[in-house]
Amino acid sequence: MFSVTASVPASAIEIGSFDVATDDEDMRETLMQASLVVAAADNEQATPREVLAAATADYARLVRALYAMGYYSGVVNIKLDGREASAIPTFQVPASIGQATVTINPGPQFALGVAQIAPLAPGDTPPADFQPGQPARSTVLQETVDSGVSGWRNAGHAKVALSQQNVTANHAQNTLSVRLGLAPGPRVTFGKLVRTSDSDVRAERIARIAGFPEGTVFSPAELETMAKRLRRTGAFSSVSLTEADVLRNGDTLDVELALVDEKPRRFGFGAEISSFEGLTLSSFWMHRNLLGGAERLRIEGEMSGIGGQTGGIDYNLSGRLNSPAFFGTDTDGFVYGSISDEDEEFYNQQEALFGAGASRIFSDHLQAEAALELRYVKATDDFYGERTFFFLNAPVSATLDHRDDVLNPTTGYYLKAEAMPFVRLDDSDLGLRFYADGRIFRSVGEADNVVFAGRVQIGSTVGADLANLPPDFLFYSGGGGTVRGQPYQSLGVDLGGGTLSGGKSFVGLSGEVRASITDTIGLVGFADAGFVSADSLFADDGDWHAGAGVGLRYNTGIGPIRLDVAAPVGGDTGDGVQFYVGIGQSF
Structure with a gap:
């Protein structure tokens, strides 16, 4: 007892x-x-x-x-x-x-004496625990019914029902006999999408975004996909799809759609600080339904290098207008533009760009986009002097994201690859810039309270000489995004006379061990390394540097507040201790 x-x-x-x-x-x-x-x-x-x-x-x-x-x-x-x-x-x-x-x-545990469910959808089987001799848990019986119903619904039989439920307990033998019958009903097709609520988003745009497959065989997965399409526009705080109770002539099923509009405007801000790079302040303003078609306009501004040792203060103002389903369901159209002024230790650059393109969502985890953009750059440094560039670029990217949480991942992986063919309109140079960022996360321990995280970055620019490339087409290493403990952009290509240029190839490696001490407090140990080469595709030896340190995390529920302290452990590009404060994990 x-x-x-x-x-x-x-x-x-x-x-x-x-x-x-x-x-x-x-x-x-x-x-x-x-x-x-x-x-x-x-x-x-x-x-x-x-x-x-x-x-x-x-x-x-x-x-x-x-x-x-x-x-x-x-x-x-x-x-x-x-x-x-x-x-x-x-x-x-x-x-x-x-x-x-x-x-x-509790008495004795009962076992299943008879375990029958019929008919099942073609290719469907009952759960493994639903068979004679297995413990007769009521949860298994419910799971068996749910599985059988789901099987028929996935086969297009939307109105499948439990038609027989014969459950008999034999207390002398401690067994439970279960006979379940399903009535699949007819195979149905989608009928009409019927809106039951008002919305500021136009009706034809809602239908185009949802991609309702009128006339096709019913699929519960298709209903969930439609709901996801509407939710990810950000224009709605609530999306509900309800199947009609009664089939229409020809075994067609109407679906009722109820929407609640999200507040159209949103504002946010952020801050990050490091001992060498200084303070970075950022803010954004967003309109979720700008033209009545669930278009999303987002304007962002950033000031960085405030009080830092990396030159002057950098400014960036950008905007992007996204129109969902502009080219068809799951294919958005967008236009974007930005102006920036970077005042770095070894160069100064002003830039303006404008572009337009399309993005395609292939699944919950995979999406890609392509664009054409015009970019004007004015760059000044001590080695090359003042230069101007006028580019036509064609950036293409694909993102595969299987992380369990964007701000605080514990399992899964992330991979983003970018390729940007470019041609100078004010010269004859053309080439390609490539960059990839891969991350992987694994949790261990009884409560998954220890996470191993790894990151690999690789990039290269081919087709033009260093002198014919603006600084942001090149690669540097050092600082919070590459090698913590090393000064910001401290590793590049030494042009002599104390002048540093970015390289045409780059590799970054990072590893972390993240341990949760309490529900809100965590400790991190990390090591980073970076490599920069003057030539494309790592044609020369290049230079390495590395840093390592420890960090503290405070979990806010929407993402951890991050404090990292690091120092150089390899290379000759810096000394002393650097610290970094921000929101979210470092990667």
């Missing part, structure tokens, strides 16, 4: 005992968690009426918990101050209740 006694203030009920006739610790824990009386003992404000109501409800709750574990002959007794709770009249609640005792005899 098992007994638990909890001492609580005199104004609260006391659990005198919670006895279960078993040695199964998991069963005891499950039953105690299911008990409302146990919960009432933790509430000092519980009144006698509330305690009696909890005890009365516990009979059914505890029996259901026993059924879920396969025990169908259990006996439950609940006494309040020595009286069986079920015998206390509802309208004669005692003035006070001081103690509750719970006694449970």
Whole structure:
């Protein structure tokens, strides 16, 4: 027998005992968690009426918990101050209740004697636990019904129903015979999409974004995909798709759509600081339904290098207008532009660009985009002097994201690859810039409280000489995005005379061990390394440098606040300690 006694203030009920006739610790824990009386003992404000109501409800709750574990002959007794709770009249609640005792005899566990469900959809099979000799858990029976219904719905039979449910318990043999019958109904096709709510987004745009497949065979997965398409526009706070109760002529199924518009405007800001790069301030303003077609306009501004040692202050202002389903369902159109002024230690660059393109969502994890853009750059440095560039670029990128959380991933992986063919319109140079960023995450430990994270960055620019490329087409290493502990952009190509240029090839490696100390506090150990080469595709030896350090994380629930402290451990590009503060993991 098992007994638990909890001492609580005199104004609260006391659990005198919670006895279960078993040695199964998991069963005891499950039953105690299911008990409302146990919960009432933790509430000092519980009144006698509330305690009696909890005890009365516990009979059914505890029996259901026993059924879920396969025990169908259990006996439950609940006494309040020595009286069986079920015998206390509802309208004669005692003035006070001081103690509750719970006694449970689960009896033997039942096994499945007969386990039948028919008919099943072609190729469908019942769950492995639904077969004679297996424990007769009620949860398995429900899982079997749900699986059978899902099988027929996935085959287009939207109105499948449970037509037979014959469950017989043999208490002499401790077996449960289960015979289940399904009525698949007709194979149906999608009918009409019927809006049942108003929206500021135009009706034809809603239909185009949702991509309702009128006339095709019914599919529950297609319904979920339509809901996702509408949600990811950001224009709606609620999306609900409901199947009509009755089929129309020709076995067609109408679907009702109810939408609640999101607030159209949103504003946000962020900040990040490091000891060498200084303070970075950023902000954005967004309109979710600019032209009545769920278009999303986002304008962003950033100031970086404030109080840093990397030159002057950098400024960037950018905007992007995205039109969902502009080229068809799952294919958006967008236009974008930006102006920037970078005042770095070894160069100064002003840039303006404008572009347009399309993005395609292939699945929940894979998307790609392509664009054409015009870019004007004016760059000045001590080695080459003042130069101007006028480019026509064709950036293409693809992103594969299987992380469990964007700001604080613990499992999964992420890969983004970018390729940008370019041609100078004010000269004859043409070439290609390539960059890829891969990340992987693995959690270990009983509570997955230790995470190993790794990152590889690789990039190269081919087809033009260093002198004919602007600084942002080249690669540097050092700082928060590449090698922590090394000064920002401290590794590049030495042009002599104290002048540093970016390289045409780059490799970055990062590794972290993230350990959760409490629900909110975590510690991180990390090491980073970077390599920069003057030539395309790593044709020369280049130079390496590395950094390592420790970090502290404070989990806010929407992402951790990050503090990293690092120092150089390889190379000759810096010394001393650097620190970095931001929101979200470093990668």
